[in-house]
Amino acid sequence: MSDNKDNNPVSETTKNTKSETNQVVESNNSGGDSARRAELSCLSTLASHAEKTNSLEVTRPTVTNCPDGGHDLGAVGETKEVKELVSILTGKPYEYLSFLDERAKNGKLKVRIDVKNGKTISGDIIDKHTADSNRSPDCQVNLLLLTNPDVKITPEASKRLNKQREQFKEIGTLIDIALPDGLEKIKVMNNSITENKRSEEE
Numbered sequence: 001m002s003d004n005k006d007n008n009p010v011s012e013t014t015k016n017t018k019s020e021t022n023q024v025v026e027s028n029n030s031g032g033d034s035a036r037r038a039e040l041s042c043l044s045t046l047a048s049h050a051e052k053t054n055s056l057e058v059t060r061p062t063v064t065n066c067p068d069g070g071h072d073l074g075a076v077g078e079t080k081e082v083k084e085l086v087s088i089l090t091g092k093p094y095e096y097l098s099f100l101d102e103r104a105k106n107g108k109l110k111v112r113i114d115v116k117n118g119k120t121i122s123g124d125i126i127d128k129h130t131a132d133s134n135r136s137p138d139c140q141v142n143l144l145l146l147t148n149p150d151v152k153i154t155p156e157a158s159k160r161l162n163k164q165r166e167q168f169k170e171i172g173t174l175i176d177i178a179l180p181d182g183l184e185k186i187k188v189m190n191n192s193i194t195e196n197k198r199s200e201e202e
Contacts, residue, residue, distance in 0.1 A: 038117035038147045039072050048190045053081050070114035070132030082109040088185050089178035103140040103172035112139040117147045123156035130164050133175050145178045
């Protein structure tokens with residue numbers, strides 16, 4: 001992805017940036033504690049997973065409600081391990097993610113994660129996710145990580161995401177959604193590995 005704003009995959013989404021930002025700030029202020037808990041829960045799950053890998057590092061760059069360009073959590077690691085993680089989170093086949101290989105830097109991929117614990121993902125949220133992705137050219141993977149098991153993705157949001165997913169793929173970048181069941185799969189894997197380790201030690 002280029003730093004040149006004129007080369008951004010989608011420019012029409014910047015029209016509503018101000019109003020979208022205000023909406024997000026209001027939303028975060030009203031549910032700050034639940035957002036914080038969601039971010040910390042995701043951090044814990046992903047960090048436990050990273051502990052069992054050779055290269056993955058997971059970080060939380062800022063605290064909740066700080067301006068962060070939708071960068072609640074970050075992950076970086078060897079291309080293979082990042083693709084394995086992203087495949088589980090998004091439900092995309094590992095082979096589908098091969099287009100990321102050419103964007104790897106020194107054999108590693110960087111992931112930006114925006115945690116959402118609301119009940120609805122609208123077209124405006126997808127537009128903001130797109131804008132944040134454009135502002136994060138050093139990240140080859142940009143995910144909206146959904147934590148609410150009852151979350152609904154509107155038809156318009158799906159339409160906009162599908163469009164952006166294809167446009168970003170052309171430049172070797174993934175923009176996508178990680179549904180709650182993806183995170184649950186990671187939790188199950190973590191628990192299974194821990195239980196196996198305990199059994200071996202007994």
